[in-house]
Amino acid sequence: MPNISVTINGVNRSVREGVTILEACQTAGVEIPTLCYHPDLSLAGNCRMCLVEVEGWRTLAISCVTPVTPNMKIRTHSKKVRHARRTVLKLLLAAHNVNCPECERNGNCELQELAEKHNITVNEFQTSPKPCSFEEASPGVMRDNSRCILCTRCVRTCEELQSVAVIKPVGRSNQVRISTFMDRGLNEVPCTQCGQCINRCPTGALFETSEIRQVWEAIEDPDRFVVVQTAPAVRVGIAEALGFPTDRSTGRMVAAIRGLGVDRVLDTDFTADLTIIEEGYELIDRLKRALADGDQSAVLPMTTSCSPGWIKFIEHKYPDLLPNVSSCKSPQQMFGALAKTYLAGKENVDPSKVVCVSIMPCTAKKFEKERPEMNSSGYRDVDYVLTTRELASMIQEAGIDFANLRDEKFDKWMGDSTGAAVIFGATGGVMEAALRTAYEVVTGQEIPFNGLNITPVRGMEGIREASITMPERMAKGYEFLAGATLKVAVAHGLTNADKLMDRVRAGEVDYHFIEIMACPGGCLGGGGQPIPTTPEIRQKRAEAIYAEDSALHFRKSHANPEIQLLYAEFLKEPLGHRSHELLHTHYRTRD
Amino acid sequence: MSRNPVDIVTSAMEKYGSGREAIMQMLTDVNRELGYIPEEAIRAIAAAVGVSNAEIYSVLSFYSFFSTEPRGRNIVRLCNTISCRMAGAGDILAAIEDELGIRAGETTPDDRVTLETTSCIGLCDQGPAMLVNDTPHTRLTPDEARRIIAGLQ
Numbered sequence: 001m002p003n004i005s006v007t008i009n010g011v012n013r014s015v016r017e018g019v020t021i022l023e024a025c026q027t028a029g030v031e032i033p034t035l036c037y038h039p040d041l042s043l044a045g046n047c048r049m050c051l052v053e054v055e056g057w058r059t060l061a062i063s064c065v066t067p068v069t070p071n072m073k074i075r076t077h078s079k080k081v082r083h084a085r086r087t088v089l090k091l092l093l094a095a096h097n098v099n100c101p102e103c104e105r106n107g108n109c110e111l112q113e114l115a116e117k118h119n120i121t122v123n124e125f126q127t128s129p130k131p132c133s134f135e136e137a138s139p140g141v142m143r144d145n146s147r148c149i150l151c152t153r154c155v156r157t158c159e160e161l162q163s164v165a166v167i168k169p170v171g172r173s174n175q176v177r178i179s180t181f182m183d184r185g186l187n188e189v190p191c192t193q194c195g196q197c198i199n200r201c202p203t204g205a206l207f208e209t210s211e212i213r214q215v216w217e218a219i220e221d222p223d224r225f226v227v228v229q230t231a232p233a234v235r236v237g238i239a240e241a242l243g244f245p246t247d248r249s250t251g252r253m254v255a256a257i258r259g260l261g262v263d264r265v266l267d268t269d270f271t272a273d274l275t276i277i278e279e280g281y282e283l284i285d286r287l288k289r290a291l292a293d294g295d296q297s298a299v300l301p302m303t304t305s306c307s308p309g310w311i312k313f314i315e316h317k318y319p320d321l322l323p324n325v326s327s328c329k330s331p332q333q334m335f336g337a338l339a340k341t342y343l344a345g346k347e348n349v350d351p352s353k354v355v356c357v358s359i360m361p362c363t364a365k366k367f368e369k370e371r372p373e374m375n376s377s378g379y380r381d382v383d384y385v386l387t388t389r390e391l392a393s394m395i396q397e398a399g400i401d402f403a404n405l406r407d408e409k410f411d412k413w414m415g416d417s418t419g420a421a422v423i424f425g426a427t428g429g430v431m432e433a434a435l436r437t438a439y440e441v442v443t444g445q446e447i448p449f450n451g452l453n454i455t456p457v458r459g460m461e462g463i464r465e466a467s468i469t470m471p472e473r474m475a476k477g478y479e480f481l482a483g484a485t486l487k488v489a490v491a492h493g494l495t496n497a498d499k500l501m502d503r504v505r506a507g508e509v510d511y512h513f514i515e516i517m518a519c520p521g522g523c524l525g526g527g528g529q530p531i532p533t534t535p536e537i538r539q540k541r542a543e544a545i546y547a548e549d550s551a552l553h554f555r556k557s558h559a560n561p562e563i564q565l566l567y568a569e570f571l572k573e574p575l576g577h578r579s580h581e582l583l584h585t586h587y588r589t590r591d
Numbered sequence: 592m593s594r595n596p597v598d599i600v601t602s603a604m605e606k607y608g609s610g611r612e613a614i615m616q617m618l619t620d621v622n623r624e625l626g627y628i629p630e631e632a633i634r635a636i637a638a639a640v641g642v643s644n645a646e647i648y649s650v651l652s653f654y655s656f657f658s659t660e661p662r663g664r665n666i667v668r669l670c671n672t673i674s675c676r677m678a679g680a681g682d683i684l685a686a687i688e689d690e691l692g693i694r695a696g697e698t699t700p701d702d703r704v705t706l707e708t709t710s711c712i713g714l715c716d717q718g719p720a721m722l723v724n725d726t727p728h729t730r731l732t733p734d735e736a737r738r739i740i741a742g743l744q
Contacts, residue, residue, distance in 0.1 A: 159643075165642065165643035165645060165646060166643060166645050168643075168646055168648065168649035170648060170649050170652045171652050171653070172652070172654075172655075179645075180645055180648075181633070181643070181644040181645045181648045182630060182633075182644075182648060182659070189644075189645065190643075
């Protein structure tokens with residue numbers, strides 16, 4: 001599109017035709033306050049924070065939805081604009097439960113920040129404070145509508161990014177609320193607990209169900225043996241959650257968690273590597289049965305199973321495709337099952353004393369650990385799940401000087417990991433890790449990509465596909481794959497997953513293996529990650545993930561020395577008897 | 592004997608199709624036939640149109656003539672907007688509540704009448720006004736209102 005000339009606050013600017021006033025101002029470095037606007041979502045134009053004055057117009061313009069026109073004269077902080085904005089802000093604050101010290105988002109709230117920036121100290125519209133209206137029953141995502149400003153970012157997130165659409169505006173006029181079918185709890189509707197709504201809520205109306213108190217109590221109880229596992233995406237999110245620029249900070253994260261007083265700091269990456277072995281062998285087994293043995297019961301494509309939001313989504317929406325899902329538990333649940341069996345044995349502690357705490361970029365993990373079948377160790381496999389944000393809050397409460405910590409290493413037995421495990425945190429990572437191992441198992445050779453970087457499955461495109469042709473010479477027992485072309489696909493964000501599964505259901509695609517992550521960007525964009533989130537922020541986190549992969553000595557899951565020890569001493573073989581008991585699971589149809 | 596809600600939705604779909612624009616007509620048919628919109632009907636409409644249950648609930652919750660709760664055989668909607676109030680709607684409400692022994696928003700125990708107040712029904716020049724089922728009654732007096740209510744079967 002050609003450029004056109006506009007005037008912003010008296011300065012001539014050349015901007016692209018078709019952009020909105022807001023975009024034109026942002027490009028020109030002129031800040032306009034917004035609330036309902038979000039770069040990941042469609043435009044709503046309902047909050048009226050971004051009003052600007054356009055010369056010759058009778059009314060103020062909603063800058064986020066108004067396109068620029070040639071020679072438009074825009075004023076972003078005229079008396080009229082400032083007055084309108086302050087009024088809008090005061091009205092929003094008057095309808096909001098302004099009990100900031102009791103709010104999860106105190107210090108990271110867009111409404112609070114705007115009130116501060118606009119110096120709203122007296123609010124003539126303020127009436128009696130609204131009481132809290134907590135929804136307590138939901139395992140991962142909580143709501144308090146007394147803090148809601150009806151911007152509908154959550155509604156748009158749920159519908160547009162996730163195709164879940166369980167939250168909607170309900171009622172009319174001053175009775176409008178963001179609610180669910182028949183005003184039920186989030187645990188009684190097909191909510192996936194992905195928490196993407198939390199990441200986009202400008203206030204504290206949506207937040208995770210916290211387990212900080214329970215974790216402190218476990219740490220403070222001398223009888224309990226607290227074992228912490230940290231997911232791949234946490235190490236690229238924790239610095240951000242503590243107010244530092246996005247960076248990988250694995251060593252400092254380990255030091256900070258140890259500083260909280262836990263007994264062992266271990267790595268979910270260890271069980272990510274284990275997932276790759278088990279899932280890789282499961283894929284090879286399905287391929288063999290389908291392609292070599294003509295076994296009709298071998299279902300392809302196989303999809304990944306590490307994302308609990310995705311699992312809940314498919315259980316609700318595509319129950320007929322559940323046989324396609326890998327039977328592997330997620331790395332979090334594999335870790336829990338091993339922590340109270342294998343690790344308890346190695347550490348010589350009573351498994352009933354072990355408290356397994358996960359640090360996850362995810363809110364759906366809080367739901368996953370509550371699934372009744374997740375008790376194969378004889379105990380609740382995972383006791384508590386904290387989000388990256390909750391961990392940051394504990395580090396701050398403990399007064400740990402994160403910036404000046406020295407790097408520390410994970411404890412042993414379940415602390416080793418590889419680059420293949422780290423990239424689980426980014427969309428495409430599980431696929432890449434699985435291919436690095438599976439290719440080598442069936443061919444006896446490393447996968448022929450420069451530096452093991454399987455770039456076709458990387459990136460932020462919503463659905464990506466790749467194919468890999470096997471050589472003619474295969475390892476013994478895998479000759480049936482000689483010359484075969486393995487077709488794979490990757491989707492992130494449940495709307496993309498939905499599109500892809502529609503095509504699978506219709507039989508329009510002939511993939512063998514599909515990776516699906518519920519959240520945009522994969523786990524690095526998870527519902528438990530630092531707020532805010534934008535495409536740029538997720539890109540930076542992805543770069544940090546791949547930098548961590550490149551920096552690690554071991555890049556392939558099967559090269560993990562502690563994984564090799566685990567198989568030698570405990571599991572014996574992939575897909576073996578103990579694996580089936582501890583590491584594999586089943587799914588169910590949900591309404 | 593009223594029809595099954597799912598059957599009503601099925602015949603509505605035959606008449607109006609299953610696009611999003613058919614949602615209001617499907618809801619209206621169910622509401623007219625049953626006097627309310629049961630959960631089963633919401634689920635059936637959502638499935639027919641291919642949207643979430645929450646979406647249909649969101650739509651119907653906007654309209655005060657739609658209800659998700661069963662209501663009486665007759666629905667009395669007294670206008671509660673400013674013109675009718677100034678013309679004496681308060682006295683009318685008191686008279687009807689007294690006549691029926693229920694408050695606005697309630698249904699008589701024998702399911703004969705549901706009493707509601709409503710926003711403007713466009714009869715501001717003839718207030719106080721009310722709708723009894725689909726029939727408007729205007730320039731009401733308390734006695735006239737009692738007489739109309741008493742005549743409902």
